[in-house]
Amino acid sequence: xxxxxxxxxxxxxxxxxxxxxxxxxxxxxxxxxxxxxxxxxxxxxxxxxxxxxxxxxxxxxxxxxxxxxxxxxxxxxxxxxxxxxxxxxxxxxxxxxxxxxxxxxxxxxxxxxxxxxxxxxxxxxxxxxxxxxxxxxxxxxxxxxxxxxxxxxxxxxxxxxxxxxxxxxxxxxxxxxxxxxxxxxxxxxxxxxxxxxxxxxxxxxxxxxxxxxxxxxxxxxxxxxxxxxxxxxxxxxxxxxxx
Numbered sequence: 001x002x003x004x005x006x007x008x009x010x011x012x013x014x015x016x017x018x019x020x021x022x023x024x025x026x027x028x029x030x031x032x033x034x035x036x037x038x039x040x041x042x043x044x045x046x047x048x049x050x051x052x053x054x055x056x057x058x059x060x061x062x063x064x065x066x067x068x069x070x071x072x073x074x075x076x077x078x079x080x081x082x083x084x085x086x087x088x089x090x091x092x093x094x095x096x097x098x099x100x101x102x103x104x105x106x107x108x109x110x111x112x113x114x115x116x117x118x119x120x121x122x123x124x125x126x127x128x129x130x131x132x133x134x135x136x137x138x139x140x141x142x143x144x145x146x147x148x149x150x151x152x153x154x155x156x157x158x159x160x161x162x163x164x165x166x167x168x169x170x171x172x173x174x175x176x177x178x179x180x181x182x183x184x185x186x187x188x189x190x191x192x193x194x195x196x197x198x199x200x201x202x203x204x205x206x207x208x209x210x211x212x213x214x215x216x217x218x219x220x221x222x223x224x225x226x227x228x229x230x231x232x233x234x235x236x237x238x239x240x241x242x243x
Contacts, residue, residue: 001138001240003166003196004029004037005215005226008233009204010046013058015066015085018044022083023069029235030077036137037081037235038168038200040211041115041147042098044085047172047207049125052086052096059086062101062109071107078105080137082200084146084170086126089114095127100144100170102135110135115146116155122148132158139243140165143195147171150185153192160193166240167195172202178212191222196240203233 006025011017022039029037041047045058052058060067067083074081080102087099097114104110113133118126132155133144143159143166150156150169159167167189173181182199190197197218202211215228217238225238 001035001140001242002033002237003198003217003240004032004034005198005200005217005228005236006037006039007201007203007211007213007215007228008043009202009211010043010206012046012048013051013055015044015058015060018046019066019069022081023073025235026070026073026079026081027077029237030079032235032237034237035079036142036168037079038198039082039084039170040200040202041084041170041172042086043170043202044083047202047209049121049207053125059088059096061087062112067101071103074103074105075107080104080110082144082168082170087112089127093127095125097129098122098126098146100133100146102144104137111144113144113146115149117148117152119148132162134162134164140240143167145169150189153189156189156193156195160195165196167197169197169199171199172206172209173212174206174209175212178214182214182216186216187218187222187224190218190220194220196220196238203229203231
């Protein structure tokens, strides 16, 4: 099974434009054999915390018509996509979550995961998630994480204990910290827990940050299997053996 990490520059606050771009990348990844494509943290709006606090229309649900281009791309290619966004919660005290919606090969919602470990200013905007994210495709079990989650080894430890083979991380790392964090976190999670680890990152402006790209895939021994460019939109693809 080929997995893909997609990176690009989001258009600030434009759910429609970003959904169209995601749909195009789903089709591109599928054309190169990918069965699942994962996108960066808050890729649907950009990492625009101020905009998200000011404009509740930027929050989405899985059935939001603005997400139809992505659902249609999944249906048209019979593949899955992990879309990270801001979404309402029912128990967050009025605050939304940083959520990953996983759309399956028929455009259906396979699962939702809400980021558990919020980073610095995120904690004043979002509510933390309470449970782990899992889904299965072609007999392969996947775990979900969002950026700072991956700095907590227990997230990957639980994924391995739950017989997950692939760990998908929607993230934002920026120039000046990205290379260091990637080396210190993602190959280590892969090697320590015997997982294939997939990192989807922003490239270019993402709120106050300049995303460093370098989306990648690591094998269970910590070896880098694929890496996207540091300065351009693109895909990192790698093959994951099926059971």
